[in-house]
Amino acid sequence: MKTKMTYDAFDKALKLLQDNYTLIGPVRKSKRGTMSDTDSIRYEEVTKFEQIEFEEKAQFSAKEILQPITQVLFYFTEDEYKVPTAGQKQILLFLRACDVHALDRVDQIYLDNGPVDPYYKQIRERVKVALIGCQHSYRNCFCVSMGTNKTDQYAIGVKPTDDGAYLDIQDSDLLEAFAGFDQDQNIVFEMDFVTTNETIVDVPKALDGQDVAQQDLWREYDSRCVACGKCNFVCPSCTCFGMQDIFYKDNDNTGERRRVWTSCHVDGYTDMAGGSGFRKKHGDRMRFKTLHKVHDYNKRFGKHMCVGCGRCDDACPEYISFSSCVNKLSAIEKEGK
Numbered sequence: 001m002k003t004k005m006t007y008d009a010f011d012k013a014l015k016l017l018q019d020n021y022t023l024i025g026p027v028r029k030s031k032r033g034t035m036s037d038t039d040s041i042r043y044e045e046v047t048k049f050e051q052i053e054f055e056e057k058a059q060f061s062a063k064e065i066l067q068p069i070t071q072v073l074f075y076f077t078e079d080e081y082k083v084p085t086a087g088q089k090q091i092l093l094f095l096r097a098c099d100v101h102a103l104d105r106v107d108q109i110y111l112d113n114g115p116v117d118p119y120y121k122q123i124r125e126r127v128k129v130a131l132i133g134c135q136h137s138y139r140n141c142f143c144v145s146m147g148t149n150k151t152d153q154y155a156i157g158v159k160p161t162d163d164g165a166y167l168d169i170q171d172s173d174l175l176e177a178f179a180g181f182d183q184d185q186n187i188v189f190e191m192d193f194v195t196t197n198e199t200i201v202d203v204p205k206a207l208d209g210q211d212v213a214q215q216d217l218w219r220e221y222d223s224r225c226v227a228c229g230k231c232n233f234v235c236p237s238c239t240c241f242g243m244q245d246i247f248y249k250d251n252d253n254t255g256e257r258r259r260v261w262t263s264c265h266v267d268g269y270t271d272m273a274g275g276s277g278f279r280k281k282h283g284d285r286m287r288f289k290t291l292h293k294v295h296d297y298n299k300r301f302g303k304h305m306c307v308g309c310g311r312c313d314d315a316c317p318e319y320i321s322f323s324s325c326v327n328k329l330s331a332i333e334k335e336g337k
C-alpha cells in the first residue's frame with residue numbers, strides 16, 4: 001500500500017513500532033570521520049525519522065548488525081558451556097538497494113552453503129528491511145554494472161519529500177502498525193532507483209583462474225596495498241571471521257569463545273600450524289579478494305558477491321580502486337580472445 005504521512009505522524013508510528021521492533025539506520029556522526037573535520041555515517045539504533053541519514057551513503061555497511069564485529073558463541077567452564085540468550089525484538093533495518101542485495105549474498109553464505117549458521121539465523125529471522133531509495137548515484141558506486149541498483153525485497157519503502165514521508169508498505173504487520181495514524185492514501189509514487197553511475201565496471205565473463213593468477217597485474221598491489229583490511233571491513237558482502245578463546249583471569253579454566261571479523265587482506269589470515277601461510281604477497285591477497293567477488297562466488301551461486309556499493313574504493317587509504325582492478329581484468333580477458 002502506498003501512502004503519505006506527515007513527519008510528525010510518521011514519528012508517532014515509529015514510536016509505536018518500537019514496542020516490538022528495534023529500528024536501525026544510518027546515522028551521521030559529526031566529526032567522527034577519517035579526518036578531524038569530516039563526519040562518519042554508520043549504522044546504529046534510531047528512534048526518530050530525523051536521526052536517519054537519507055542524503056548520503058553510509059561509509060560502513062549494516063553488516064555489523066547481523067554479523068557483530070565480535071560475537072560470543074558460548075561461555076565455558078571446566079565441564080559445561082552455555083550459549084548466550086538470543087535477542088527477542090524484531091529489527092527494522094534501513095538499507096539502500098545495493099545493501100539489500102548484499103544481505104542476499106550474506107544469507108547465501110550463512111544459510112545456504114552447507115549447515116545453517118544458527119547465530120546468524122537467529123538474528124536474520126528478526127530482520128525486516130526498510131528501503132531507502134537513491135535519488136542519485138554516489139562517488140564510486142557501480143551498482144548498475146552489478147545489477148543491484150533496484151530491488152523489491154523490502155517490508156517498507158521510505159521516500160522523504162518536502163511534504164512528508166512517502167511510504168510503500170508491503171508487510172502486513174507494518175500496515176497494521178501504521179493504520180491508526182493520519183495518512184493520505186491517494187498518492188502515486190515510485191521508490192527512487194538510480195539507472196546510471198559515473199563509475200562503470202565491465203565484469204569479466206569467463207576468467208580462467210590459472211591464467212589470471214599468473215598476470216603481472218597483481219604485482220602492482222604488492223607495494224601499493226598496505227594490508228590494512230579496511231576494504232573488507234566496510235564491504236557489505238564480506239563474511240570472514242576468526243576464532244578467539246578468552247580465558248578469565250580469576251579462573252583460567254573458564255572463559256568465552258568469540259568469533260571476530262577478519263580479512264583476507266590482513267597478515268595472519270592464512271597462517272597455518274608450522275608457521276607457513278598462503279598469499280604472503282599483498283598483490284596475491286588482492287587477487288584472492290577480487291576473484292572471490294567477481295568470479296568464484298558467481299561460479300558457485302550464479303550471482304556476483306560484489307554489489308557495487310563502492311565502499312572499498314571510498315575507504316582505501318592507498319587510493320586503490322577495486323572497480324579499476326576489475327576493469328583491468330576484463331581488458332586482459334578481451335586481449336586474450
Ligand code: SF4
Pocket residue numbers: 231234235236237238293305306307308309310311312313322
Ligand atoms: S567489493 Fe567493494 S564495491 Fe563490491 S560490495 Fe564489497 S565494498 Fe562494495
Ligand code: SF4
Pocket residue numbers: 224225226227228229230231232265315316317318319320
Ligand atoms: S583498503 Fe586498500 S590498502 Fe587496505 S587492504 Fe584494502 S586494498 Fe589494501
